[in-house]
Amino acid sequence: MGGFASVKWIIRVVFVTLLGFLVFLIIDEMRKKNVPMPTEIHPIVAEKRDQLIQRAAQKGITIVITDDFRSAEEQDELYERGRSTEGTVVTHVEGGESYHNYGLAIDFALQLKDGTVVWDLERDDNKNEKSDWMEVVSIGKELGFEWGGDWVGFKDYPHLEMDFGLSIRELQYGERPPVR
Ligand SMILES: [Zn+2]
Numbered sequence: 001m002g003g004f005a006s007v008k009w010i011i012r013v014v015f016v017t018l019l020g021f022l023v024f025l026i027i028d029e030m031r032k033k034n035v036p037m038p039t040e041i042h043p044i045v046a047e048k049r050d051q052l053i054q055r056a057a058q059k060g061i062t063i064v065i066t067d068d069f070r071s072a073e074e075q076d077e078l079y080e081r082g083r084s085t086e087g088t089v090v091t092h093v094e095g096g097e098s099y100h101n102y103g104l105a106i107d108f109a110l111q112l113k114d115g116t117v118v119w120d121l122e123r124d125d126n127k128n129e130k131s132d133w134m135e136v137v138s139i140g141k142e143l144g145f146e147w148g149g150d151w152v153g154f155k156d157y158p159h160l161e162m163d164f165g166l167s168i169r170e171l172q173y174g175e176r177p178p179v180r
Contacts, residue, residue: 032096035174041069041103043179045162048143049106052160055139060126063136064117066158067107070100092154102171105161106145108136119158133157 041049049065056063070078072095082089091098099105109117110132112125121133128135137147140160148156164177 031174032172035172037072037096037101038069038103038176039071041106042162042177044177045104045106048145048162051143052106052108052136052140052145055143056136059128059135059139061132061136062111063108064111065106066109066117067100068105069103070098072096072101075101096172097168099161099163099168099171102176104163104177105159107156107158108140108160109158110136121157 045068049068053063053065075091075093075095075098078091079094081087081091095101100107109119110123110125111117121131123132124130125132126135137149137160140147145160145162148159148161162177166175166177
């Protein structure tokens with residue numbers, strides 16, 4: 001008898017938990033849907049991006065910004081790369097889950113004298129015994145960027161972002177960094 005009663009009890013707890021989770025999911029989706037997504041890079045991040053290019057140039061390093069603002073649709077397309085479409089996996093997040101989708105991230109690469117764009121963490125073309133890539137990363141950090149190469153787990157070496165203290169969930173719910 002006691003055994004049967006506790007089975008009923010477990011079923012009840014599981015049911016209530018699932019219901020709670022479902023309600024959470026519905027509210028979560030509703031909160032996300034009611035917020036317009038940004039359509040361009042955040043002005044402060046744009047300013048810091050330009051300063052990064054200039055300061056790197058002062059050290060004899062030419063960089064190109066390969067990506068800054070990316071719409072949620074573009075992010076979804078990118079996510080499919082290496083999954084349902086050809087190529088290698090370049091991102092682990094879908095639309096709305098990347099700081100790029102809120103105009104708060106940039107990706108850079110090095111540009112050589114002949115115009116070739118490279119992703120090379122070792123080279124030292126300005127011959128100061130320091131990796132050019134890491135010099136750019138240092139400048140980025142001085143400007144207030146966080147570097148994807150510091151992430152635990154999946155490392156994104158070209159990636160620099162500014163979160164203004166906001167998590168992706170807070171951004172999904174419509175919180176935005178101040179413009180000035
Ligand atoms: Zn990135």
